[in-house]
Amino acid sequence: MARMKFICDAERCIECNGCVTACKAEHDVPWGVNRRRVVTLNDGVPGEKSISVACMHCSDAPCMAVCPVNCFYRTDEGLVLHDKDVCIGCGYCSYACPFGAPQFPTNGTFGLRGKMDKCTFCAGGPEVNGSEAEFEKYGRNRLSEGKLPICAEMCSTKALLGGDGDVVADILRNRVLVRGKGSEVWGWGTAYGKPAAGGGAPVKEGTKS
Amino acid sequence: MKSLLLLACALSLAACGGPSGKADQIVSKKATRPSWDAAANPFVVSGWTSGDKASWQEQMTKRAQNQNEYLRTN
Numbered sequence: 001m002a003r004m005k006f007i008c009d010a011e012r013c014i015e016c017n018g019c020v021t022a023c024k025a026e027h028d029v030p031w032g033v034n035r036r037r038v039v040t041l042n043d044g045v046p047g048e049k050s051i052s053v054a055c056m057h058c059s060d061a062p063c064m065a066v067c068p069v070n071c072f073y074r075t076d077e078g079l080v081l082h083d084k085d086v087c088i089g090c091g092y093c094s095y096a097c098p099f100g101a102p103q104f105p106t107n108g109t110f111g112l113r114g115k116m117d118k119c120t121f122c123a124g125g126p127e128v129n130g131s132e133a134e135f136e137k138y139g140r141n142r143l144s145e146g147k148l149p150i151c152a153e154m155c156s157t158k159a160l161l162g163g164d165g166d167v168v169a170d171i172l173r174n175r176v177l178v179r180g181k182g183s184e185v186w187g188w189g190t191a192y193g194k195p196a197a198g199g200g201a202p203v204k205e206g207t208k209s
Numbered sequence: 210m211k212s213l214l215l216l217a218c219a220l221s222l223a224a225c226g227g228p229s230g231k232a233d234q235i236v237s238k239k240a241t242r243p244s245w246d247a248a249a250n251p252f253v254v255s256g257w258t259s260g261d262k263a264s265w266q267e268q269m270t271k272r273a274q275n276q277n278e279y280l281r282t283n
Contacts, residue, residue: 001266001269001270073241075241075243075244076243076244077244081241123244126241126242127242128242128249129242129244129246129247129248129249130247130248130249130250130252130253131249141244141248143244143269144242144244144245144246144247144248144253145247145248145250145252145253145254146247146253146254146255146256146257146265146268146269146272147254147272148269148272148273148276152276153272153275153276155276158276158277158278161273161276162273162276163269163270163272163273163276164266164269164270164273167270167273167274168273168276171273171274171276171277171279174277174279175279178279
């Protein structure tokens with residue numbers, strides 16, 4: 001099995017924010033924290049494109065590299081998760097992340113920054129799978145329920161794809177080949193860089209629309 | 210006197226050999242649970258076996274194909 005990956009098809013995303021809402025509802029994410037959000041390029045201009053962005057579970061994650069307390073860990077499926085019992089809420093990861101994935105709840109009178117919160121690919125944390133303790137800190141653990149992330153599974157236009165990197169890349173590649181375009185704005189190469197030998201299948205850059 | 214000085218130096222250097230206390234040595238002590246260990250709740254879908262990595266992977270692949278409407282509509 002390849003690494004778990006997200007990819008968003010910019011030709012299909014209609015900026016409905018359903019993924020954002022589903023994520024917040026599924027994980028009971030606190031006010032002010034958005035594990036996922038929709039970014040629109042050239043908003044209001046004809047031909048605008050939107051993509052849904054969250055933690056991309058980078059293969060060489062900069063958040064892991066800069067964390068002073070090593071609270072991040074990588075699972076067998078290639079997911080970058082973190083241990084909230086170790087996190088000190090310093091915020092280094094939020095400066096390092098190119099996707100703005102790490103979020104910090106503010107609480108207390110002086111807006112004290114809490115422990116970091118981010119997309120878990122619906123894989124929870126280090127606690128027992130599906131336990132109350134895990135839900136309180138990280139939200140639902142859908143992977144251990146035999147499901148994929150809620151944002152991707154409920155996406156109405158199937159713009160956001162999530163799952164085994166090989167499967168997801170195949171689905172996107174097929175779409176791009178059938179319609180003859182669609183990976184210029186946000187293709188596999190844009191999201192994850194050019195593939196290394198034996199890595200996830202690349203999406204051939206199509207012609208400009 | 211000289212030997213005392215040497216002993217003091219040795220003891221001082223010995224202090225440098227202790228645990229560095231570097232932040233990168235602080236790691237999560239919890240062992241991570243693999244995703245193929247089914248969640249302890251009633252929301253686990255059927256079609257795979259808890260603890261069986263291969264069956265979980267098959268379930269994930271099958272589930273991911275639900276996102277491929279070229280399979281569903283064509």
